[in-house]
Amino acid sequence: MTLPQASSFAPNVDHLFDTLLALCTLVVVGVFTVMIVFCVKYRRGTSAERTPARSHLGVELTWTLVPFVLFMGIFGWSVHLWIRLRTPPKDAQPIYVVAKQWMWKVQHPGGQREIDQLHVPVGQPIRLVMTSQDVIHSFYVPAFRVKQDVLPDRYTELWFTATQAGTYHLFCAEFCGTDHSRMRGEVVVMAPADYARWLQAHAGIGLAAQGAALFRRLGCSGCHDPQSGVHAPSLENLYGSTVPLSDGSQVLADERYLHDSILLPKKQVAAGYAPIMPSFEGRLGEEDVLALVAYLKTRGTQTEKPE
Amino acid sequence: MAHAATHDHHDEHHGAPSNFFTRWFMSTNHKDIGTLYLIFSLTAFFVGGSFAMVIRAELFKPGMQLVQPYFFNEMTTMHALVMIFGAIMPAFVGLGNWMIPLMIGAPDMALPRMNNLSFWILPFAFALMLSTLFMHGGGPAGGWTMYPPLSLQSDSLAYVVFAIHLMGISSIMGAINIIATILNMRAPGMDLLKMPVFVWSWLITAFLLIAVMPVLAGAVTMLLTDKYFGTSFFNAAGGGDPVLYQHVFWFFGHPEVYIMILPAFGIISEVIPTFSRKPIFGYKAMVFAIASIAFLSFIVWAHHMFAVGLPLGAEIFFMYATMLIAVPTGVKVFNWVSTMWGGSLTFETPMLFAIAFVILFTIGGFSGLMLALVPADFQYHDTYFVVAHFHYVLVTGAAFAIMSGTYYWLPKWCGHMYSEFWGKMHFWNSVVWVNVLFFPQHFLGLAGMPRRIPDYNVAFANFNMISSIGGFLFGASQLIFLGVIIHAVFFSKKKAPDRVWEGARGLEWTVPSPAPHHTFALPPVIHDDELAHGHVED
Numbered sequence: 040m041t042l043p044q045a046s047s048f049a050p051n052v053d054h055l056f057d058t059l060l061a062l063c064t065l066v067v068v069g070v071f072t073v074m075i076v077f078c079v080k081y082r083r084g085t086s087a088e089r090t091p092a093r094s095h096l097g098v099e100l101t102w103t104l105v106p107f108v109l110f111m112g113i114f115g116w117s118v119h120l121w122i123r124l125r126t127p128p129k130d131a132q133p134i135y136v137v138a139k140q141w142m143w144k145v146q147h148p149g150g151q152r153e154i155d156q157l158h159v160p161v162g163q164p165i166r167l168v169m170t171s172q173d174v175i176h177s178f179y180v181p182a183f184r185v186k187q188d189v190l191p192d193r194y195t196e197l198w199f200t201a202t203q204a205g206t207y208h209l210f211c212a213e214f215c216g217t218d219h220s221r222m223r224g225e226v227v228v229m230a231p232a233d234y235a236r237w238l239q240a241h242a243g244i245g246l247a248a249q250g251a252a253l254f255r256r257l258g259c260s261g262c263h264d265p266q267s268g269v270h271a272p273s274l275e276n277l278y279g280s281t282v283p284l285s286d287g288s289q290v291l292a293d294e295r296y297l298h299d300s301i302l303l304p305k306k307q308v309a310a311g312y313a314p315i316m317p318s319f320e321g322r323l324g325e326e327d328v329l330a331l332v333a334y335l336k337t338r339g340t341q342t343e344k345p346e
Numbered sequence: 347m348a349h350a351a352t353h354d355h356h357d358e359h360h361g362a363p364s365n366f367f368t369r370w371f372m373s374t375n376h377k378d379i380g381t382l383y384l385i386f387s388l389t390a391f392f393v394g395g396s397f398a399m400v401i402r403a404e405l406f407k408p409g410m411q412l413v414q415p416y417f418f419n420e421m422t423t424m425h426a427l428v429m430i431f432g433a434i435m436p437a438f439v440g441l442g443n444w445m446i447p448l449m450i451g452a453p454d455m456a457l458p459r460m461n462n463l464s465f466w467i468l469p470f471a472f473a474l475m476l477s478t479l480f481m482h483g484g485g486p487a488g489g490w491t492m493y494p495p496l497s498l499q500s501d502s503l504a505y506v507v508f509a510i511h512l513m514g515i516s517s518i519m520g521a522i523n524i525i526a527t528i529l530n531m532r533a534p535g536m537d538l539l540k541m542p543v544f545v546w547s548w549l550i551t552a553f554l555l556i557a558v559m560p561v562l563a564g565a566v567t568m569l570l571t572d573k574y575f576g577t578s579f580f581n582a583a584g585g586g587d588p589v590l591y592q593h594v595f596w597f598f599g600h601p602e603v604y605i606m607i608l609p610a611f612g613i614i615s616e617v618i619p620t621f622s623r624k625p626i627f628g629y630k631a632m633v634f635a636i637a638s639i640a641f642l643s644f645i646v647w648a649h650h651m652f653a654v655g656l657p658l659g660a661e662i663f664f665m666y667a668t669m670l671i672a673v674p675t676g677v678k679v680f681n682w683v684s685t686m687w688g689g690s691l692t693f694e695t696p697m698l699f700a701i702a703f704v705i706l707f708t709i710g711g712f713s714g715l716m717l718a719l720v721p722a723d724f725q726y727h728d729t730y731f732v733v734a735h736f737h738y739v740l741v742t743g744a745a746f747a748i749m750s751g752t753y754y755w756l757p758k759w760c761g762h763m764y765s766e767f768w769g770k771m772h773f774w775n776s777v778v779w780v781n782v783l784f785f786p787q788h789f790l791g792l793a794g795m796p797r798r799i800p801d802y803n804v805a806f807a808n809f810n811m812i813s814s815i816g817g818f819l820f821g822a823s824q825l826i827f828l829g830v831i832i833h834a835v836f837f838s839k840k841k842a843p844d845r846v847w848e849g850a851r852g853l854e855w856t857v858p859s860p861a862p863h864h865t866f867a868l869p870p871v872i873h874d875d876e877l878a879h880g881h882v883e884d
């Protein structure tokens with residue numbers, strides 16, 4: 040039942056865990072041994088010398104400070120590792136995931152769709168952009184040592200680089216109702232060439248192209264087209280830019296912002312515009328929103344995406 | 347004052363009311379109410395335990411075996427709620443009710459009628475909650491943490507919310523009573539720093555209860571209004587946020603886990619010195635450690651939420667605070683061990699449970715520490731590793747301490763010795779099977795098995811089967827416990843002396859066994875030598 044180390048940081052996480060495990064085992068075994076020794080040595084009736092010690096400041100300080108210093112070492116190490124785990128590289132390839140009771144739906148930028156499966160290439164950093172259509176779920180691939188909750192009305196992100204071809208379990212870790220235990224799938228890691236072939240075989244209409252069609256069909260272009268008479272922002276070069284809001288604050292136009300602008304337009308209103316954009320909540324599924332977001336991202340992207 | 351004193355004196359001759367109804371339903375006597383709490387807790391322990399047997403039976407083999415997934419989810423939810431709010435917490439309140447007045451030389455609790463009310467609310471709260479299992483539409487099945495939006499899908503939400511309100515009111519009243527008793531009713535000469543550690547631990551726990559039970563009540567009330575009154579606290583479409591619930595819940599939830607362990611620390615700090623025939627090592631350090639754990643427990647809540655995606659700085663802060671809390675916890679463990687150093691040890695059942703507590707609680711504390719590291723928790727959150735962690739701290743921690751305390755004080759309560767042989771049988775069976783039950787769950791978690799699932803991948807089959815076998819046998823072992831108690835109360839012929847244990851110090855051992863219905867009607871004259879901590883300089 041050994042768990043494969045199939046992502047770039049699996050060895051690091053295991054290393055940290057094993058070190059702490061060794062340290063803890065040492066202390067537990069130490070406490071256990073000392074107790075057994077005391078139990079034998081000081082059981083009633085033995086002739087062992089009995090000290091009347093009731094407390095000792097030096098001893099108390101030692102066993103407060105030594106663990107403290109050790110823990111701080113481990114703490115520093117964890118922070119260092121965690122910052123790495125949280126920061127996706129710039130070239131990470133986005134893949135979109137929508138969770139619902141009780142399945143995982145995956146959309147690749149090229150329009151490939153999968154259910155309860157995720158195909159990824161070896162060696163390429165992947166950034167999952169995830170949202171849920173109903174309750175909270177959690178995307179969990181033990182072999183990669185990654186897990187991320189997937190929330191309704193919000194995008195969460197998870198990135199990894201797979202290092203070993205193979206098929207790995209995908210579980211839902213957050214309790215999500217009756218068939219939570221059945222909400223599982225697999226992650227198929229393929230050599231880059233195989234992956235390219237797979238993409239080709241499953242190519243559909245690109246996600247952005249689907250979005251473009253929706254953009255026209257839903258009447259977005261009626262307001263957002265530069266030619267339209269409505270006073271609405273042009274959406275060119277929006278993704279990755281900083282948008283001033285009507286309440287005076289600023290926000291980075293990331294995927295979450297685009298998502299919220301479509302479903303909850305009243306939440307953040309762009310400065311200088313009237314809040315006339317209708318909400319598409321209830322009219323659009325999360326998958327349609329992802330297609331729209333993918334489309335908006337193709338309409339020019341600020342070159343340096345601030346982190 | 348003079349009048350009150352004569353009145354009490356008068357009562358003492360009467361003893362307990364002879365009418366069953368008057369005695370048990372209208373009781374204002376701390377001992378009788380303590381007994382009621384303990385009986386309630388033991389009952390809940392078996393009810394919650396039977397739910398656990400259903401869970402382990404279903405998990406005996408992979409695939410769906412016995413029950414429907416929805417029923418399984420009801421079982422995990424109810425098991426947790428019943429064990430936490432029905433078994434562990436009332437057990438501590440029962441022990442506190444019985445022992446605190448005896449330990450500080452008070453005639454009764456400060457607010458005896460409220461005491462009656464705090465107890466008698468509980469059966470109604472549980473009837474309300476458990477009745478949902480028999481209703482059309484089923485009981486709550488969203489987990490004891492009741493995260494929205496999932497919990498909002500349940501039809502029985504309102505029942506659980508009202509049950510929790512009632513339990514919260516009961517706990518808060520109990521806590522107020524304990525604080526009032528400890529602060530106002532100590533016999534002259536019982537200074538705060540001469541109190542037994544158990545009394546200290548309850549005093550601090552009571553403050554925690556008053557601080558966080560209203561928070562839980564608030565959180566579940568927001569669920570209720572979200573579901574039935576159109577608010578959007580946790581609904582993003584209306585401007586709310588489901589993650590807000592988790593913050594509020596765990597702001598209650600983490601102090602809550604300490605509410606379930608601090609009184610346990612207190613019990614262990616009574617038992618180990620008694621059977622080591624030596625005062626506790628570092629009395630003040632012990633009290634200080636309890637207080638600092640209680641304080642820190644308010645600033646670690648988000649370690650339950652590392653996988654939600656919090657801002658980086660927040661995650662690092664909560665990781666730091668959580669690791670910090672392990673330090674005073676470690677101090678306590680080291681102090682217990684040092685108490686045995688140079689003692690004169692005997693190993694009666696209470697001491698055996700206490701020794702097992704020290705080792706096994708330490709294991710649970712360390713698995714907690716591992717989960718405190720965000721990169722590790724990122725992997726192990728919501729897996730069986732967490733299940734193993736909290737069962738080590740709650741079963742071999744809190745429950746073992748309660749069992750230890752029960753054996754320790756039972757002769758004082760009923761006036762007869764329990765059977766030491768069967769007590770030891772109970773101990774050895776429990777300690778072996780509990781490890782067969784929970785230790786393999788660490789491996790399941792490390793291999794990636796998520797928690798709260800009725801069906802699992804065949805890769806996890808072996809350890810689950812071992813765990814289930816341990817579970818059934820641990821469950822069966824608890825019948826011995828029941829047998830020992832019934833035997834001691836009704837059948838044992840062996841009279842208990844006043845000072846039941848040779849090494850025991852403290853006021854509770856100066857009254858007869860069984861403790862008469864009214865004790866310390868006149869405040870006792872305290873000799874420092876009678877107290878465990880009468881001459882504390884350390």
Ligand code: HEM
Pocket residue numbers: 491603604606607649650668669671672675710711712713714715717718723726727728732735736739740743744
């Ligand atoms: C050294 C002290 C402790 C540390 C560092 C610690 C740490 C943690 C952490 C980080 C988690 C979250 C794991 C996750 O969900 O991923 C957790 C869960 C939990 N802990 Fe502890 N813990 C400690 C002591 C205790 C004690 C004393 C108790 C109770 C008596 C306790 C009861 C629980 C429970 C019930 C959960 C799970 C709650 C749930 O998700 O249902 N812990 N602990």
Ligand SMILES: [Cu+2]
Pocket residue numbers: 175176177211212213214215216219220222
């Ligand atoms: Cu799930």
Ligand SMILES: [Cu+2]
Pocket residue numbers: 599600603646647649650
């Ligand atoms: Cu916690």
